[in-house]
Amino acid sequence: MSAAGTRPAPDGPAPDGPAADGSANRAAPGPDRAQYGLAAFLALVGVLTLVDSAGLRPGFADQVVQPSAFGYVIGAALVLLAVLLAVATARGDRAEGEAGEDVDLTQRTDWRTLAGLAGVLVATVALLDRLGWAIVGALLFAGAATVLGNRHWVRNLLIGAVLSVASWYGFYVGLGIPIPAGVLDGIL
Amino acid sequence: MDALLTGFELALTPENLLYAVVGVLLGTAVGVLPGIGPAMTVALLLPVTYNVSPSAALIMFAGIYYGGMYGGSTTSILLNTPGESSSVITALEGNKMAKAGRAAQALATAAIGSFVAGTISTVLLVALAPTVADWVVVLGAPSYFALMVLALIAVTSVLGSSKLRGFISLALGLTIGLVGTATGQARLTFGNPLLADGIDIVVVAVAIFAVGEALWVAAHLRRRPLEIIPVGRPWMDRADWRRSWKPWLRGTAYGFPFGALPAGGAEMPTFLSYITERRLAGKHKAEFGKGAIEGVAGPEAANNASAAGTLVPLLAIGLPTTATAAVILAAMQGYGLQPGPQLFEAEPELVWTLLASLFVANTLLLVINLPMAPLWAKLLRIPRPYLYAGILFFAVLGAYSVNFQWFDVALLGLFGALGFAMRRFGLPVLPLIVGVILGPRLEEQLGQALQLSQGDVSALWGEPVAVVVYALIAVLLLGPLVLRLIPGRQGPERLEDRVDELEEEVRR
Numbered sequence: 001m002s003a004a005g006t007r008p009a010p011d012g013p014a015p016d017g018p019a020a021d022g023s024a025n026r027a028a029p030g031p032d033r034a035q036y037g038l039a040a041f042l043a044l045v046g047v048l049t050l051v052d053s054a055g056l057r058p059g060f061a062d063q064v065v066q067p068s069a070f071g072y073v074i075g076a077a078l079v080l081l082a083v084l085l086a087v088a089t090a091r092g093d094r095a096e097g098e099a100g101e102d103v104d105l106t107q108r109t110d111w112r113t114l115a116g117l118a119g120v121l122v123a124t125v126a127l128l129d130r131l132g133w134a135i136v137g138a139l140l141f142a143g144a145a146t147v148l149g150n151r152h153w154v155r156n157l158l159i160g161a162v163l164s165v166a167s168w169y170g171f172y173v174g175l176g177i178p179i180p181a182g183v184l185d186g187i188l
Numbered sequence: 189m190d191a192l193l194t195g196f197e198l199a200l201t202p203e204n205l206l207y208a209v210v211g212v213l214l215g216t217a218v219g220v221l222p223g224i225g226p227a228m229t230v231a232l233l234l235p236v237t238y239n240v241s242p243s244a245a246l247i248m249f250a251g252i253y254y255g256g257m258y259g260g261s262t263t264s265i266l267l268n269t270p271g272e273s274s275s276v277i278t279a280l281e282g283n284k285m286a287k288a289g290r291a292a293q294a295l296a297t298a299a300i301g302s303f304v305a306g307t308i309s310t311v312l313l314v315a316l317a318p319t320v321a322d323w324v325v326v327l328g329a330p331s332y333f334a335l336m337v338l339a340l341i342a343v344t345s346v347l348g349s350s351k352l353r354g355f356i357s358l359a360l361g362l363t364i365g366l367v368g369t370a371t372g373q374a375r376l377t378f379g380n381p382l383l384a385d386g387i388d389i390v391v392v393a394v395a396i397f398a399v400g401e402a403l404w405v406a407a408h409l410r411r412r413p414l415e416i417i418p419v420g421r422p423w424m425d426r427a428d429w430r431r432s433w434k435p436w437l438r439g440t441a442y443g444f445p446f447g448a449l450p451a452g453g454a455e456m457p458t459f460l461s462y463i464t465e466r467r468l469a470g471k472h473k474a475e476f477g478k479g480a481i482e483g484v485a486g487p488e489a490a491n492n493a494s495a496a497g498t499l500v501p502l503l504a505i506g507l508p509t510t511a512t513a514a515v516i517l518a519a520m521q522g523y524g525l526q527p528g529p530q531l532f533e534a535e536p537e538l539v540w541t542l543l544a545s546l547f548v549a550n551t552l553l554l555v556i557n558l559p560m561a562p563l564w565a566k567l568l569r570i571p572r573p574y575l576y577a578g579i580l581f582f583a584v585l586g587a588y589s590v591n592f593q594w595f596d597v598a599l600l601g602l603f604g605a606l607g608f609a610m611r612r613f614g615l616p617v618l619p620l621i622v623g624v625i626l627g628p629r630l631e632e633q634l635g636q637a638l639q640l641s642q643g644d645v646s647a648l649w650g651e652p653v654a655v656v657v658y659a660l661i662a663v664l665l666l667g668p669l670v671l672r673l674i675p676g677r678q679g680p681e682r683l684e685d686r687v688d689e690l691e692e693e694v695r696r
Contacts, residue, residue, distance in 0.1 A: 035613060038609065038613050042356060045363060052375060052376050056375065060372060063371070063635070064643045065631065065638055067373045070366060071366055074362045074363055075363075078363065081355055081356050081359055088352060095612065095613040095614040096614040097611060100222065100223065100401075101223065101414070102405050103404065104411070110407045111407070113406045113407060113409070114403060114406060117403060117406055118601075121597075122601070125594050126594075133585070141577050141581045144576065148409070148573035148576055148577060149409070150574065160577075164581075175236060175238065175239040175240075176239050177238065179588070179592060
């Protein structure tokens, strides 16, 4: 996975900047500040795990390995790794984003698209129980496709509706699992 | 042998054959499509295991696994932006061949080489797996514990560029594995009864693979269209055959052992195969860097052989060494099947049907895919908004179908954000997934081992196999450090640095 880590698309026009030299892009100036955020997150999860383990009662008489044992080890490991990551970051360690066929790492992160997709996912969670899969699934597909840059929203909605209704019946007929129908109860 | 014949009879029943065809087609499609891989596809299909027989589901998953390897070569030959590390090497020569108008031959040698390597490796798998299982069955909990630790350390420290990042990913996975009440007390559930049964592996796997990938691509979507080289039907002439068959066999010889070792993965064997072929190319040596067929034939064979090799530890010991193998293991656990030696004794029919179906899948791949290559190439043109919207759609459906609760979809979103962050910070995905799956089993084995010895910790190294495995772990962890201390050495070279060097050299 990460072997393809730093490689820019070899045939693309050479983007300017030190990242384009094909080797690890450590030449870029300044520490990767966002990594401190990751370290803080790791430390937080580690401390939560330690606190949670400390709150457990002793195990049953036949439990040789205490329920808290793994939590202590993993929580401590997370805190240690957080410290190591922070130190490495301070010493100039930079993360290499993952490459892929459709990924252009020479572009800046597109936060607008990301926020749009996050909004679509949050709406999906909020509406799923109320409206049911057949409607929410269609909205999810249409919303995601529109956010990703396809502006034919009527066509997107149609494709989404076909997908969600087909998957509803696929589960019902093919797997024998009725997905809750939501407001369409009785219609599907 | 009889067992294998029975397996073939069962694998060739219409129902199982249908699942094999579906698996092979799906696998090739997702191998060709950017952004989706076999691991993600199997994860998305885990819900079907609720109502399909175990053998049918496993046959389909095996077809997806083999097909994914197959389809990946099409992308790297026609597109030259390899998405998976295992096809980086193929792209070196394969794309050059395609640009020189020899795409058909490159695809043909990749396809036929994959078939040859897959068949030989499956024979080796059939011969080896039961033997290993017989050998493993006498091992006690201490040895299992040691083997699982080895698997965790190996996928964490051998693959990937940064050990620190590997261990971060592993620790996060183990933390996710803690959630739930498996030990009789609620751990990390934050008082939420919905977390009492732990976090379903379907939700974690789909979120990390599918949602994380979709978000990551969305944030960096390539706006200029990719250059795709058109291709006709794959074929090879006599000279191509003469130049290909030896690299196929050598590639297989590299790939299978590397796949079968707990430190599996296809990067190392494809790389070794490539440099071997370049050294042995003789009068064709000058063609390397301009599209030498040997440089496609060898690595592609190695790639497929290693995929078959990873099934040895998966089936015989129950240890996953690749992401796809890890998700297949999760599927087996969903059926209440315990991969490992017990599987061969408790479910011989299932195991042999699965092994026989691997031969079937391999043959199907060749028969179906050689004529269909131009069609697969068209898949590369699918509009990206639809592709990634579709991935999100099926990801949400997969997570929702676990319990039909919005809560699982919310978890999917949270872990999807984690998957995005992992790609941003270069954290490898495999250690996390393996950690989620093996963490609880590790705890279970440790408990068993110490219960038998009534708390005496020395029981953990009381079995010879366990001692050997701990020695191996020490070598894995300390070896690189020791090498660095030897004067006059620059420390071990990282594989990817060498691949980068190679690429520079070849492309000049």
